[in-house]
Amino acid sequence: MDTVMSLSIYGDSEVSDRIRQRITALDSALDATAADSEIARLNKQKSAAVSEDTARLLDRSLDLCERLEGSFDITVYPAVLAWGFTTGDYAVPDGDTLRRLAAATDYHAVRSQGNTYTLPDDVMVDLGAVAKGYAADVCGELLRDSSAQAAVLSLGGTVLLYGQKPDGSAFRVGVADPDNPAAYFGYLSCRNNGVIATSGGYERYFEQDGTRYIHILDPKTARPVDNGTLSVTVVADSGTDADALSTALFVMGADEAVAYYRAHPDFDFILLTDDGVLSITDGIYDNFTLSDGYDFTVRQIAE
Ligand code: AMP
Numbered sequence: 001m002d003t004v005m006s007l008s009i010y011g012d013s014e015v016s017d018r019i020r021q022r023i024t025a026l027d028s029a030l031d032a033t034a035a036d037s038e039i040a041r042l043n044k045q046k047s048a049a050v051s052e053d054t055a056r057l058l059d060r061s062l063d064l065c066e067r068l069e070g071s072f073d074i075t076v077y078p079a080v081l082a083w084g085f086t087t088g089d090y091a092v093p094d095g096d097t098l099r100r101l102a103a104a105t106d107y108h109a110v111r112s113q114g115n116t117y118t119l120p121d122d123v124m125v126d127l128g129a130v131a132k133g134y135a136a137d138v139c140g141e142l143l144r145d146s147s148a149q150a151a152v153l154s155l156g157g158t159v160l161l162y163g164q165k166p167d168g169s170a171f172r173v174g175v176a177d178p179d180n181p182a183a184y185f186g187y188l189s190c191r192n193n194g195v196i197a198t199s200g201g202y203e204r205y206f207e208q209d210g211t212r213y214i215h216i217l218d219p220k221t222a223r224p225v226d227n228g229t230l231s232v233t234v235v236a237d238s239g240t241d242a243d244a245l246s247t248a249l250f251v252m253g254a255d256e257a258v259a260y261y262r263a264h265p266d267f268d269f270i271l272l273t274d275d276g277v278l279s280i281t282d283g284i285y286d287n288f289t290l291s292d293g294y295d296f297t298v299r300q301i302a303e
């Protein structure tokens with residue numbers, strides 16, 4: 001998953017081995033950029049039988065594509081490749097290429113029968129926007145089957161909170177500063193179990209002729225999002241949902257994200273825009289603390 005992961009588990013050291021094994025297996029099945037992964041095989045052969053986990057995640061992702069109304073689409077991968085985000089060989093595709101890529105981005109084209117998935121010739125899938133969230137869900141299942149009392153799993157920007165810490169204190173999760181991702185602009189203090197997923201342009205981008213091009217693309221245009229959003233953090237019970245939502249709300253931008261939240265208020269979010277406004281939804285508003293030295297305008301979003 002191209003990231004650093006850290007596991008803190010209280011009360012059961014053996015489950016950490018099972019978690020490590022499962023994450024390694026998921027990574028080698030789901031990584032579209034690894035030549036021999038299940039997803040790479042599907043993209044190349046256009047028809048492939050996949051493992052239980054991959055099928056489960058493909059089905060969940062297709063359902064999320066439907067629910068997220070065009071802002072999230074796992075078939076955006078040919079566009080991700082064309083911009084060079086997988087290799088670092090960055091390039092700005094021309095207008096015709098972008099129109100062709102946008103037209104070919106359509107998750108409805110993915111067909112399945114049992115665990116066998118089929119793609120048209122010009123379609124490829126990428127589970128990069130949900131893989132870490134799904135991994136968090138799988139880890140949650142392993143933890144529930146263990147004797148661990150509590151755990152904090154940090155899967156590169158996606159954090160799973162499980163159980164109650166032995167000293168009874170709340171979990172504290174930092175939200176990365178897009179201008180300086182090693183620092184946190186604020187903290188969430190959480191007692192509930194759940195997953196916290198963040199999407200940010202700062203995670204992967206390139207600059208050309210004074211324009212910054214980020215790795216989150218608008219499926220409708222096949223172009224990097226450029227709507228003033230700097231980062232989106234989502235808190236939800238399901239990691240897969242949180243991860244898909246963080247990507248999708250980033251594509252929607254602040255106004256549409258608020259409208260989507262009001263229509264489907266079963267998650268919470270923190271969204272930072274380049275005018276220094278931090279929008280925080282009701283469910284986590286009181287759990288958020290801004291770090292010293294940040295003077296964002298904080299806006300509370302009611303359901
Ligand atoms: P995340 O960091 O979870 O927001 O996921 C971003 C990654 O998902 C990118 O690096 C792409 O591989 C892929 N991606 C980019 N834009 C989209 C999109 N609109 N829908 C689905 N996947 C996307």
Ligand code: MG
Pocket residue numbers: 128129130197199242243244245246247
């Ligand atoms: Mg995501």
